[in-house]
Amino acid sequence: MSARAERESEELSAMAAAPVAPASAAAIASAPAPAPVRITLPDLDMKYNGRNGQKWVTLAQRTLKAAYLGKHLTEAPPMEDAYAMDIWDSEEALIMNWMIKNMEEEQKDDYLLVNIVRDLWKEINKSCAEVHKYFRVYDLREQERKLKQGSMSISSYSAKLKAIWRELDLLFPAGDRDHPSYIREVTYRTIQFLMGLNPEYEVLRSQLLHRERFPTLEEAISELQGAESRKTISTKGSGTTTSTTVVHLAKKEGQSNSNSSAAQTTAPQQPKASPKEGNTSDLICGYCRKPGHIKKECRKLAWKEEQVRKGTWNPGQHKKAYLASEGEETQPSGKKEEDADLQKILQMQSEVNKLL
Structure with a gap:
């Protein structure tokens, strides 16, 4: 080892062996105090109402322990240390306000004037007595x-x-x-x-x-x-099929209804059939009293008016002439059948007479 290395080693040994002078009380007093840590406690899931004491106590104790404040429930404050006492009082006020906040309105008045967390905790635990x-x-x-x-x-x-x-x-x-x-x-x-x-x-x-x-x-x-x-x-499988079918039927019905509505809207309205175009079996002429036509269409009345205009109208003669001009078409069906029967009878009587 060289002389320089030996000298450096001796200096380091001397520095390590030298005693450290303690700090003076004035220096300690003048040192700034560390700022207290600000803590926020979450609200509980329920509020204390006097009947749920056991459950509320359990939730409150668990929350305070999670925030390292559980010691306030059972321990006494550190009276010998002024700085620690200030922090303790600050935490006490925080816990007191938090507890009162998590109570129902009718319970707050009973504990509002209590200033120590440990005393408040004892009062609440009394409410959880055996009865x-x-x-x-x-x-x-x-x-x-x-x-x-x-x-x-x-x-x-x-x-x-x-x-x-x-x-x-x-x-x-x-x-x-x-x-x-x-x-x-x-x-x-x-x-x-x-x-x-x-x-x-x-x-x-x-x-x-x-x-x-x-x-x-x-x-x-x-x-x-x-x-x-x-x-x-x-259920979802059957419900999907059913709902799909229902939707399909509903759409189909909706399209049918829309098509019919559109047809009713766009199709022109058919004019009502006149008595001449429709069923004429219920029509009765007001002049000749025959079915199948109305007075306005009556040929007998039209023939009469034609004869009156010509000046040749004679009620007795013209009735026979009108019937002759109309022929069998104007005769009632019952009259035609009677004439046919009469012709058969006359023919049979003729043949009998020939035999005699």
Whole structure:
């Protein structure tokens, strides 16, 4: 090692061995204090109303612990450190305002004048005393008994039941999972879930109840969700065909209606048939009283008017002349038949006379 390297090594060793002088109290006092961290607490999913104390307490405690403020619920403030005490007071005010904000209006007045979070927490926990706890258990059991699937899906129905059971577990924490009471409660919840299903799942429900090994709640939910999915796919398939057919028929009917409407709109209206063009069997002449024509078209009246204009009109003579001019066409059909019968009779009488 060279002389220069030895000298540098000695200097470094001397610097490391030299004691560091402590900072003076005045320097510490003059140092700027770090700014407190600003914290924002989210609103809870429910507001405290005096009857949901256990659930509200659980949600509030979980939120404060997530923000590293859970110590304010049970610990005393750090009285020996002024700076830490300032931060503590700031956090206390933040938590107090947050708690009051998450209460119903009728509950705020009871806790508005409390200034310490720990005291407020004790007051709220008193509302969750045994008498209130058993009342809440009764209320939850009543909700559990009345809850039916109805229009809900299997997932929504099971989620509502699980929410009730979670709150029951908060009021009465579960013990040993191998204990008979716990096993009995789990079995009861599976049966309660099956009881609330719609009648369309009766076959699958009966199969689950008659199994040699009784299924767990999650197993029952899983099988019913599978049956619900298969039913939904089947319903969508048939519904698509039906809806397509209905739409096709509706379009066809709409086109038919539009075509008929267009035809009625664009087609010219046919003029009403005159009595001469239409059926004349119901017409009766007002002059000669014969069917088949009207007075305006009566040939007898026209013949009479022609004779009157010529000045040769004679009612007695002209009637015979008119009938002769009309011939058999003007004679009634009954009269023609009578004349034919009379001719046959006269012919037969003639032949009899020849034989005699």
